Amino acid sequence: MAMQHGPGRPVPVVFTGTRRELGGLLLRGYGLLVPSIGLYRFWLLTWRRRFYWGNTEIDGDSLEYTGNAMQLLVGFVMALAVFLPLYGLLFYLSTQSSEAAIIGYSGIGAALWFMMGYAIYRARDFRLSRTLWRGIRFDQTGNGWAYAARRFGWSLLMIATAGLIYPFMAANLWRYRHVHSWFGDLRFSFTGSWKQLAGPFYLTYAAALIIGGIGLVTGVEMGALPEGGNANPLGYIPLAIAALLIALLALRYQARELSAMYSSVRLGNAHVTVKVSARALIWQYVLCGLALIGAFLLLAIGGLVVLGIVASEAFAGGGFDLDIFFHQMQGSVIVLAAIILGYLLILAAFTLMRELFVSLGYWRLIATGAIVTGAESLSGVAARPEDRALAGEGLADALNVEAY
Template sequence: MAMQQGPGQPVPVRFRGRRGDLALLLLRGYLLLVPTIGLYRFWLLTWKRRFYWGHTDIDGDSLEYTGNAMQLLVGFLMALAVFLPLYGLLFYLSTLARDAAIIGYAGIALGLWFLSGYAIYRARDFRLSRTLWRGIRFDQTGNGWAYGLRRFGWSLLMLATLGLVYPLMATSLWRYRYDHTWYGDRRFGFAGRWQQLAAPFYVTYAAIVLIGGTGATLAISMGALPDGGPVEPLAFLPLAAAALIIGPLTLRYQARQLSLFYSSVRLGDAVLTVRLRGRALLWQYVLCGLALLVAFAALALGGVVVLGLVAREAFAGGGFDADIFFQQMQGSLLTLGAIITGYLLLLGAFTAITELFIGLGLWRLLASSASIAGVESLRTVRARAEDKALAGEGLADALNVGGY
């Protein structure tokens, strides 16, 4: 039952999902990826979305994700119709002269970057059309090709200005997305202005340039780029120190931008407010880094034990025979299996830990820092028909630019 609130009183957004439950979900999905040669990822992605959506409450009612894995699989197979000729073109370019091949690869890279903008917009359309709240479906109109062209044009300006037009680009893209987003028969709006973002962005930009430039200058002066001599390891300390400062600055800016822009989203009389703190976002990355260190250390220890078992004859007699060790390594099927297993475990650990701490962490932080005023005005929204023309996320999945 929905919570009763007074007129205009802000309603908090709550996320009830637990990291342990998501970890079990991911473990089950990863175990099924191997026998299905990776195809089970569409089912895993569907489980994840139902986890995130179903544990997110607004005014006491949770979101609902109605998409299914077969839709994602069909969309991916349709995207292969685009990529199979592309792979043939890449093979053909590899047979040409170097200059022609470089020009061809550059053209393909630009084409893929343009297509990624279209794919991002189309994937968002699919997710919204399969998202319900109180039985009413979200939707997205607009044109994916127009969004892709807009994003591509802004990207060129970003390169030409060394990123200085970012506040204008971000505002333009956010406005296009939300001006074409619907909840039932009610349209979203975006009241954000690039001037809101200008001061925090340019201050952060200048700080990063200053700190990064200082770190690079000190590193070079200490011998990071030796002239024919040995590399001085201590010379990289200024670069490491600069990175440790730039990372938190970047996350602080990211939190500021998300707070400003999400707080500029409107749905009629309903107003969203988000107050995301940079240190809370930084803490998620710190936890993620610590978890990765522990996981990789455990996997490395396991790898040493396996290698010791495979090449135990090389350690016979209390010594170590390198020739016997490499012979056993080269001629053992167990070694090949251990290498493949180790690679899959490393990849799985990295993917799972980043999902548990960065993906889940950001979702939880956004939910816990969000509130909606005027939510009672949404009781008069009427439903619209589901957009059944969309078949999965297609290019977004193939280009790995989808979200959650």
């Protein structure tokens, strides 16, 4: 397709998807999860990605996701071969002494954290290899185990420095991921540096320490953590306010990091400039919280209706018989069904609202905040074949690594 813009002219990124469209897709998927014993989630994940990819347009052409559900299912089954022996080891450790169990659980925890790094890189490799723009496929090289070792080493330094090393870690991992990414036969580059993150991060770090310290001291003085006796509920208010302010600071920093790091990505003579608004990012979480409150209120009303139906016989004699009520609660099939259904609905409501407001909001902010310059230079990029050696995402799904 011929380019419509002159050399170096900025090209906007447009996201055309709507929350209603995604909500309908998710509700249909959730409805099929129970009868399929959860297996439909691989198909739901595939359709969800096609929604995000297909509604993201760069210079009038949308991305294309070519992965399918069977690839994800096969990858998950292969990952089970790793985790079934691990679950057996966990059961064995539970029968041992407390000292052996603690050492064993710690070792398994460290191994899982290491494997999570591999899973993140491997999942990104799969997604890129199934992503096309204008018929040209993306890809990722590099080594997943090398990335896992790098991430694990940085994590140890994070613990040793109480998080102060974070700007160096973040820039290093961003660089590794992007310098091993490809668009056709053209390799990405990365110009970002820890220096872009250090100022915002350390200011946020210092502010969080000050706010957290003030909140803790104020809460203790108001009786939130008494040495003996009952705590004063009002003492938790300063702690809650401090936690909220720290969360807002963290989101503000996240917006700065996303803007700086994505804007450091280069592809030949093309580069992207991304501006993520902290206010807009925070607003997505506010909307999610309000939506969750509304959903849980509706579920609570439904629960009261069920409770009223069960308790109706307890009022049969003109008064309220507590013994009859508890007997009905213990032996009622309606109550049991309501508990199971309520649990599933609460889980579905949380997942649905998080996807509709946080995940969709995050994707939309990145997409609509991006401007691509020099896109016309990509017209000569040659295509490369799909990496068919990748059988799904494997450990990423088993470890519940968050990814679109």
